[in-house]
Amino acid sequence: MTMKVLVSDTIDASGVSRLENESGFAVDVKTGLPPEELKSIIGQYDALIIRSATKVTADILEAGAPKLKAVARAGIGLDNVDIPAATKHGVAVMNTPEGNVVTTAEHTIAMMMALTRNIPQGTLSLRSGQWEKKKLQGREVFNKTLGVIGFGKIGSIVADRARQLKMNVIVFDPNIARTTIENEGFEYVSLDDLFARADYITVHVPKLKQTVGLLNKAAFEKMKTGVMVLNCARGGIVDEADLYDALMSGRVAAAALDVFVTEPPGEHPLLKLDNVIATPHLGASTKEAQVNVAEAAAHQIIEFLKNNTVINAVNLPAVSGDLLEKLSPFTTLADRMGRLLAQFSGANITEIKIEYNGDFQGLDLAPVTTAAVKGLLTPLVAYQVNSVNAASLAGEMGIAITTRSETLPIDYTSLITISVTSGAGTHTVAGTIFGKKEARVVRINDFRLEMIPTKGHFAIIHNLDKPGAIGSIGTTLGTFGVNIERMQVGQQGDTLRNIIFLRTGSRIPDDALAAVKELPLVKDVTVFELDE
Ligand SMILES: NC(=O)C1=CN([C@@H]2O[C@H](COP(=O)(O)OP(=O)(O)OC[C@H]3O[C@@H](n4cnc5c(N)ncnc54)[C@H](O)[C@@H]3O)[C@@H](O)[C@H]2O)C=CC1
Numbered sequence: 001m002t003m004k005v006l007v008s009d010t011i012d013a014s015g016v017s018r019l020e021n022e023s024g025f026a027v028d029v030k031t032g033l034p035p036e037e038l039k040s041i042i043g044q045y046d047a048l049i050i051r052s053a054t055k056v057t058a059d060i061l062e063a064g065a066p067k068l069k070a071v072a073r074a075g076i077g078l079d080n081v082d083i084p085a086a087t088k089h090g091v092a093v094m095n096t097p098e099g100n101v102v103t104t105a106e107h108t109i110a111m112m113m114a115l116t117r118n119i120p121q122g123t124l125s126l127r128s129g130q131w132e133k134k135k136l137q138g139r140e141v142f143n144k145t146l147g148v149i150g151f152g153k154i155g156s157i158v159a160d161r162a163r164q165l166k167m168n169v170i171v172f173d174p175n176i177a178r179t180t181i182e183n184e185g186f187e188y189v190s191l192d193d194l195f196a197r198a199d200y201i202t203v204h205v206p207k208l209k210q211t212v213g214l215l216n217k218a219a220f221e222k223m224k225t226g227v228m229v230l231n232c233a234r235g236g237i238v239d240e241a242d243l244y245d246a247l248m249s250g251r252v253a254a255a256a257l258d259v260f261v262t263e264p265p266g267e268h269p270l271l272k273l274d275n276v277i278a279t280p281h282l283g284a285s286t287k288e289a290q291v292n293v294a295e296a297a298a299h300q301i302i303e304f305l306k307n308n309t310v311i312n313a314v315n316l317p318a319v320s321g322d323l324l325e326k327l328s329p330f331t332t333l334a335d336r337m338g339r340l341l342a343q344f345s346g347a348n349i350t351e352i353k354i355e356y357n358g359d360f361q362g363l364d365l366a367p368v369t370t371a372a373v374k375g376l377l378t379p380l381v382a383y384q385v386n387s388v389n390a391a392s393l394a395g396e397m398g399i400a401i402t403t404r405s406e407t408l409p410i411d412y413t414s415l416i417t418i419s420v421t422s423g424a425g426t427h428t429v430a431g432t433i434f435g436k437k438e439a440r441v442v443r444i445n446d447f448r449l450e451m452i453p454t455k456g457h458f459a460i461i462h463n464l465d466k467p468g469a470i471g472s473i474g475t476t477l478g479t480f481g482v483n484i485e486r487m488q489v490g491q492q493g494d495t496l497r498n499i500i501f502l503r504t505g506s507r508i509p510d511d512a513l514a515a516v517k518e519l520p521l522v523k524d525v526t527v528f529e530l531d532e
């Protein structure tokens with residue numbers, strides 16, 4: 001069936017045509033949808049592409065499940081996406097972290113220059129027929145100190161451009177090593193030092209619980225009188241009410257704002273002040289940046305939906321299509337082994353142990369582990385389980401996942417052994433790949449067998465090794481119309497018991513199962529099935 005992508009914010013046309021031309025997906029562009037309308041249609045789409053206007057709430061994600069697989073942000077900030085809710089619903093969340101950073105850094109520099117030279121005020125003044133040279137006198141940035149808070153992709157470009165303007169740049173970023181900042185040629189300072197020394201302060205941090213109000217009353221009190229403040233990151237990182245007070249008191253001489261707590265801000269008190277200049281979240285608004293992020297978002301969605309390749313997802317490790325192709329026989333096998341184990345272990349699982357033995361050619365086996373967990377949880381939970389939410393669901397259920405790799409092969413070139421501990425004890429299944437992609441389950445608990453783990457109905461019967469046992473089982477199943485397609489018999493250790501593995505043409509009905517269990521030589525019967 002044709003996959004469907006919804007573009008719910010305005011992105012550059014190049015992104016839309018890339019989606020249409022390269023993917024064969026059906027693409028709908030519907031911008032400015034009220035939340036209720038988005039909620040009512042999102043369930044039809046495999047992927048959603050947004051900028052900052054669409055709020056991807058838990059509600060929207062729940063309505064999107066189970067069809068919605070990915071949300072791509074044509075841009076950086078993901079504060080408009082409920083990432084934990086997306087993970088819970090198995091929706092990959094991606095951004096395009098590179099495409100608009102130069103543009104946003106340039107906007108910051110433009111705002112700083114406009115702020116320091118009163119350019120917007122000059123324009124307005126001229127428009128109203130005045131010639132206010134004295135009132136609008138500005139300040140040079142030459143030899144002034146710029147404090148950059150957040151030395152990520154944008155902050156580091158701003159620092160570099162400011163250096164070219166011959167400013168002294170001081171930097172605070174608790175997550176970047178002092179040596180990295182010093183090697184780039186900038187001075188690393190504490191936040192308090194930055195507040196005390198900077199003539200201009202610019203924030204380039206994500207909006208997080210810890211960064212909301214980073215510049216607040218207490219911070220303004222530590223700053224030089226006459227400092228100029230810029231926020232081209234996110235509304236709220238500079239506390240709006242405290243900034244207003246600091247501007248009124250003269251502690252802050254002027255402020256440049258590209259972003260607001262509520263966008264659009266409407267009749268905002270800050271916008272009434274002469275020493276505030278502002279743009280309507282224009283940081284990323286250049287043709288170049290918009291082409292970059294729209295094409296990147298389109299490419300990421302195409303790669304994800306077509307090839308499972310994960311690029312720039314924030315709730316899923318990056319995986320290339322190449323690696324997934326190489327691992328594909330093992331991920332399929334691990335998924336089936338997980339499904340099989342779910343039927344032995346039932347609920348109350350506490351631990352999943354996965355051992356990889358033999359030759360996996362140095363491949364990153366994380367996707368195989370995820371596939372095993374996904375297979376195990378799929379029959380047990382009401383959610384759609386996939387590679388995005390499998391590990392986090394296991395974590396929520398209190399299931400510990402451990403993995404071990406040994407290059408020494410055990411009996412097979414490559415062997416995956418999965419043990420699951422639950423209220424029903426510990427159950428183990430081992431599997432391998434014959435040739436390039438022939439999956440085989442080769443052990444269920446202590447019974448060695450050769451089972452093709454494809455869709456079908458199976459039974460494992462423990463019985464006494466006495467003449468007539470196998471015949472009586474076959475006859476009983478036959479009486480109930482159950483055809484035995486495949487049978488394997490093995491001895492259980494040194495005991496007098498056999499284990500019989502059956503693949504049956506249909507599900508063994510309850511009355512047939514009861515009849516087999518009542519046979520004198522039969523000790524125990526476990527039935528299970530694989531659905532794909
Ligand atoms: N105005 C606009 O149109 C745009 C705004 N943005 C905003 O800019 C922000 C920064 O973007 P990038 O530089 O690409 O992000 P980034 O992730 O490359 O860098 C963010 C930096 O902030 C640092 N950081 C985190 N918490 C901090 C704290 N408490 N104090 C100091 N540093 C801290 C991190 O260590 C990191 O180095 C984005 O999160 C986004 O909200 C991004 C693009 C356009």
Ligand SMILES: O=C(O)CCC(=O)C(=O)O
Binds near residue numbers: 051100284
């Ligand atoms: O899409 C936009 O115009 C805003 C860009 C932005 O804020 C971001 O990329 O974080």
